[in-house]
Amino acid sequence: MKTIREINEKIKRGEVVVLTADEIIELKKSTNVKKLAKEVDVVTTGTFGPMCSSGVFLNFGHSKEKIKMGGGRVYLNNVPAYSGLAAVDVYLGATALPDDDPRNTKYPGEFKYGGGHVIEDLVSGKEIELVAYAYGTDCYPKKYLKTKITINDINEAILFNPRNCYQNYNVAVNLSNKTIYTYMGVLKPNLGNANYCSAGQLSPLLKDPYLKTIGFGTRIFLGGGIGYVCWWGTQYNPGVKRRENGVPTIPGATLALIGDLKQMKVEFLKGASLTGYGTSLIVGVGIPIPILNEEILNWVSIPDEEIYAPVVDYSYDYPNSTGNILDYVNYSQLKSGKIKLMGKEIPTGSLSSYKKAKEIAEILKKWIESGEFLLTEPIFYFPGPESGYKFKPMKEV
Amino acid sequence: MEKKFVMHFPPVLVDKPIISTIVRKYNLEFNILKAFVSPEEEGTLVIAFSGEEKNVFDAVEELKSKGVKIQLIESDIRMIKERCTDCSVCIALCPTGALYLNRNTYEVKFEPEKCIACELCIKGCPTNAMISTI
Numbered sequence: 001m002k003t004i005r006e007i008n009e010k011i012k013r014g015e016v017v018v019l020t021a022d023e024i025i026e027l028k029k030s031t032n033v034k035k036l037a038k039e040v041d042v043v044t045t046g047t048f049g050p051m052c053s054s055g056v057f058l059n060f061g062h063s064k065e066k067i068k069m070g071g072g073r074v075y076l077n078n079v080p081a082y083s084g085l086a087a088v089d090v091y092l093g094a095t096a097l098p099d100d101d102p103r104n105t106k107y108p109g110e111f112k113y114g115g116g117h118v119i120e121d122l123v124s125g126k127e128i129e130l131v132a133y134a135y136g137t138d139c140y141p142k143k144y145l146k147t148k149i150t151i152n153d154i155n156e157a158i159l160f161n162p163r164n165c166y167q168n169y170n171v172a173v174n175l176s177n178k179t180i181y182t183y184m185g186v187l188k189p190n191l192g193n194a195n196y197c198s199a200g201q202l203s204p205l206l207k208d209p210y211l212k213t214i215g216f217g218t219r220i221f222l223g224g225g226i227g228y229v230c231w232w233g234t235q236y237n238p239g240v241k242r243r244e245n246g247v248p249t250i251p252g253a254t255l256a257l258i259g260d261l262k263q264m265k266v267e268f269l270k271g272a273s274l275t276g277y278g279t280s281l282i283v284g285v286g287i288p289i290p291i292l293n294e295e296i297l298n299w300v301s302i303p304d305e306e307i308y309a310p311v312v313d314y315s316y317d318y319p320n321s322t323g324n325i326l327d328y329v330n331y332s333q334l335k336s337g338k339i340k341l342m343g344k345e346i347p348t349g350s351l352s353s354y355k356k357a358k359e360i361a362e363i364l365k366k367w368i369e370s371g372e373f374l375l376t377e378p379i380f381y382f383p384g385p386e387s388g389y390k391f392k393p394m395k396e397v
Numbered sequence: 398m399e400k401k402f403v404m405h406f407p408p409v410l411v412d413k414p415i416i417s418t419i420v421r422k423y424n425l426e427f428n429i430l431k432a433f434v435s436p437e438e439e440g441t442l443v444i445a446f447s448g449e450e451k452n453v454f455d456a457v458e459e460l461k462s463k464g465v466k467i468q469l470i471e472s473d474i475r476m477i478k479e480r481c482t483d484c485s486v487c488i489a490l491c492p493t494g495a496l497y498l499n500r501n502t503y504e505v506k507f508e509p510e511k512c513i514a515c516e517l518c519i520k521g522c523p524t525n526a527m528i529s530t531i
Contacts, residue, residue: 048482050523112525185486186521193489270482272523282482282523337488337498349489351523353482355503 002292004377007041011371018042018368020361021202021300028301037297042368042375043289045204046360049197049352050272050280052183053163053234055093056119056261059155060130062088067132068140075131076118087140092118094281104276108181114279117271122151124266157261159223163233165285167205167252168309171196171329173341176315181276185351187314194311194339194346199357200331201304204287205253209246209299213289215378220257221286221364224268227259232382237391245302249328250310257285268360284356286364290375304331311341321393399447401470401513402457406440410464419460423452430493430513443513472514472529476507480526487518487527
């Protein structure tokens with residue numbers, strides 16, 4: 001038994017033992033659990049995939065003749081931002097598209113530039129065109145503004161993602177006889193390919209299945225900088241069915257994340273164009289898991305072979321919420337490049353980059369070892385399976 | 398020179414050794430990138446011919462005169478590595494294995510020689526790392 005305070009003391013003294021989730025899985029094959037739980041202090045995780053529920057709050061500062069963007073319209077590189085806030089605060093979401101984007105009128109749409117790409121351009125320090133239309137008031141008389149900004153010119157740029165880090169995710173296939181274009185990528189007809197989106201054994205919430213160490217205030221790696229867990233994520237669903245090892249068999253928990261965009265890096269925050277679907281933001285996240293006891297050590301060491309994902313048809317079952325699951329496959333099978341489904345061998349592709357996930361887990365490991373990143377005790381923990389908290393479908397009348 | 402072609406063989410030609418006769422006659426090297434026969438018994442072949450320029454084109458003309466429909470693969474697909482995040486969603490789309498994942502380093506690799514310019518990867522890449530130049 002260890003405490004986070006004790007681990008932080010070790011970090012400060014330069015004595016902390018940190019391993020990535022990949023490393024602990026290897027080590028556990030040849031080392032006894034008791035010994036490992038005692039000797040290893042922190043296990044780092046990582047993931048890097050498209051996460052549509054992501055965006056930034058921006059404060060531009062005031063123009064000389066003041067303008068009230070609230071209630072008006074605001075565009076960043078032609079992409080609309082939400083301005084229903086105070087005078088010069090906006091929120092720009094990853095899936096926002098220019099008003100004149102053809103979308104799917106020329107099917108499948110290309111979606112070459114949207115909110116996710118503006119965020120990438122902001123992070124890379126590029127100049128962004130800001131256009132605002134306002135109605136004018138006595139205190140904010142200006143009605144139109146057009147200027148250029150960079151991330152360094154504006155006051156705050158805060159990445160705030162209401163839903164990231166899905167704990168497990170669907171494997172998408174297409175049972176129909178035509179190609180479909182989904183948020184899970186291009187799916188060829190008649191089970192032509194199977195796409196998944198998780199780092200599997202490196203993915204943060206699969207390594208702490210009951211969120212016993214992750215909660216409000218947990219300090220994390222976010223987009224190449226430091227961020228925090230600031231709530232449970234939207235569509236949070238802790239009561240899902242789990243396997244014996246505690247890992248949900250379908251998408252379960254999610255996290256809301258926050259961090260200062262100004263210290264993030266473009267290598268870990270990238271705009272995405274999903275043909276026929278829209279734009280998104282690819283987010284890099286790494287969460288440190290303190291090894292407080294043997295139970296947590298057992299969880300972080302769950303290997304790909306023991307993490308199963310549901311295979312779902314995206315031609316009919318997903319769009320119509322049938323809840324039908326064709327089969328379950330594990331991440332070892334998915335990462336091998338092919339799975340067997342309904343008697344057919346299907347090539348697999350991942351939307352989540354395992355190479356980047358490994359890089360993130362390694363960087364976080366170095367930050368902790370060097371003493372620059374201390375662990376946090378959550379201010380409170382999120383609802384667990386016993387809470388009855390549920391992800392409900394929409395009530396339609 | 399080397400050129401890649403998509404060739405469609407009507408059912409009457411599918412069982413004839415046309416390609417082997419032609420490559421011998423024109424002294425060509427060939428590399429079959431993809432081949433299949435549809436249920437209607439029409440054959441499709443994606444093939445690269447290399448040899449002297451005149452011979453490559455004379456061979457193509459002779460194949461056309463025998464009833465083979467031929468398209469030259471003109472576009473050149475490239476990977477812009479700086480835009481690639483090594484996610485690997487393209488590899489399950491690629492019909493020839495030109496895009497593949499090194500399962501030790503988890504790096505996505507592209508072998509242009511195997512590419513038949515179907516452009517599925519261009520549609521499938523979330524970071525626009527695959528481009529076509531004609």
